[in-house]
Amino acid sequence: MVRVGIIGASGYGGGELIRLLKAHPGVELVGFSSRKHEGKPLSAAWPQLWDEGLFATLEEVLGRAEVVFLALPNGLAMELAPRALEEGSRVIDLSGDFRLPPEVYESWYGIPHKSPGLYREAVYGLPELHREELGGARLVANPGCYVTATTLALAPLAAEGVLQGAFVVGLSGVSGAGRGGEGTFFAEVNENLRPYRVGGTHRHIPEMERNLGRLVAQGPRVKTHGPVGEVRLSFVPHLVPMTRGILVTVEAEVDGDWNQGTLDELYGDFYVGEPFVRVLREALPETKGTYASNRVDVKPLYEARTGRVMVFAALDNLVKGMAGQAVQNLNLMLGLPEETALPKEGLWP
Numbered sequence: 001m002v003r004v005g006i007i008g009a010s011g012y013g014g015g016e017l018i019r020l021l022k023a024h025p026g027v028e029l030v031g032f033s034s035r036k037h038e039g040k041p042l043s044a045a046w047p048q049l050w051d052e053g054l055f056a057t058l059e060e061v062l063g064r065a066e067v068v069f070l071a072l073p074n075g076l077a078m079e080l081a082p083r084a085l086e087e088g089s090r091v092i093d094l095s096g097d098f099r100l101p102p103e104v105y106e107s108w109y110g111i112p113h114k115s116p117g118l119y120r121e122a123v124y125g126l127p128e129l130h131r132e133e134l135g136g137a138r139l140v141a142n143p144g145c146y147v148t149a150t151t152l153a154l155a156p157l158a159a160e161g162v163l164q165g166a167f168v169v170g171l172s173g174v175s176g177a178g179r180g181g182e183g184t185f186f187a188e189v190n191e192n193l194r195p196y197r198v199g200g201t202h203r204h205i206p207e208m209e210r211n212l213g214r215l216v217a218q219g220p221r222v223k224t225h226g227p228v229g230e231v232r233l234s235f236v237p238h239l240v241p242m243t244r245g246i247l248v249t250v251e252a253e254v255d256g257d258w259n260q261g262t263l264d265e266l267y268g269d270f271y272v273g274e275p276f277v278r279v280l281r282e283a284l285p286e287t288k289g290t291y292a293s294n295r296v297d298v299k300p301l302y303e304a305r306t307g308r309v310m311v312f313a314a315l316d317n318l319v320k321g322m323a324g325q326a327v328q329n330l331n332l333m334l335g336l337p338e339e340t341a342l343p344k345e346g347l348w349p
């Protein structure tokens with residue numbers, strides 16, 4: 001049994017980690033941190049849980065765990081990860097702190113990077129592309145929901161070397177903003193649809209472009225710190241009045257002649273054997289189809305009338321877009337079967 005701690009256990013990511021890890025046969029949960037709920041039972045933050053354990057300070061959690069999940073706002077993992085690593089723990093960070101080169105991070109996040117040297121050690125935790133690197137990792141940068149959906153929607157085209165760019169429309173449920181998310185009051189979200197961070201300003205754009213650029217430069221099995229090619233994306237996110245779920249609708253700019261048959265073959269071959277990526281032939285991805293599961297549904301579509309190549313992808317932002325992906329990374333880091341404690345099927349309705 002590996003001793004695992006969760007820092008930021010009162011947030012949405014932390015809560016989803018508790019749900020998944022409680023059912024993990026190789027893990028002993030040894031600590032949960034929250035400033036607000038320190039000393040109180042877990043049910044103080046999570047009414048759905050039976051009382052098991054108390055919230056502690058982050059120092060206590062760091063002292064007990066062999067692997068720590070950092071489920072904190074951006075800017076905190078860069079201070080905590082070095083401490084955890086010095087104490088001999090391994091770290092899975094759910095924030096953006098180690099996903100981008102420090103100078104790129106600073107310009108998109110507006111936060112000075114306090115551990116720039118550690119970026120070179122971090123492995124980018126998208127298992128479908130970085131599986132081989134994750135085995136020995138001490139520090140994993142776990143990608144988020146929009147980035148996972150968009151990268152997996154376009155990866156086969158990028159690895160084939162035909163992707164030039166894309167126009168991505170993203171739709172997200174409200175839990176994507178976190179438990180203290182701004183602008184998520186019921187009265188303002190309910191019966192409302194709105195775009196946000198438009199005009200090429202969303203901070204996930206450089207991460208998507210780098211992921212796809214690596215595939216363009218390196219082919220299907222990429223290294224986090226290997227060469228990165230050029231891919232340009234327009235990304236237009238929208239907030240949708242639902243709790244969980246991400247849907248991306250993508251128009252890909254591609255070289256060559258395509259039809260539905262060649263697209264189906266490319267996507268089918270690329271994702272063959274992947275435990276959590278399902279390529280749809282007839283149906284279209286929908287958020288509820290992936291609700292509470294660690295699955296991504298992907299559908300490439302050739303629009304014969306215009307000659308456009310489109311791709312749709314759906315996932316649960318709190319599971320494959322966050323905590324489930326982090327558990328998938330934990331399994332790979334520990335050499336356990338990758339699917340351990342991760343649901344492939346979700347809840348319906």
Ligand SMILES: NC(=O)c1ccc[n+]([C@@H]2O[C@H](COP(=O)([O-])OP(=O)(O)OC[C@H]3O[C@@H](n4cnc5c(N)ncnc54)[C@H](OP(=O)(O)O)[C@@H]3O)[C@@H](O)[C@H]2O)c1
Binds near residue numbers: 010033322
């Ligand atoms: N929500 C999503 O769909 C999603 C998807 C992918 C990635 N992410 C990323 O994952 C991370 C966590 O997101 P989330 O949605 O779980 O956020 P959240 O619901 O807002 O939770 C944040 C957690 O951090 C703790 N915290 C806040 N400030 C702190 C501080 N200064 N020191 C110590 N603890 C602090 C909070 O607990 P206390 O206030 O009780 O201490 C809480 O437990 C973020 O970086 C986010 O960008 C989120």
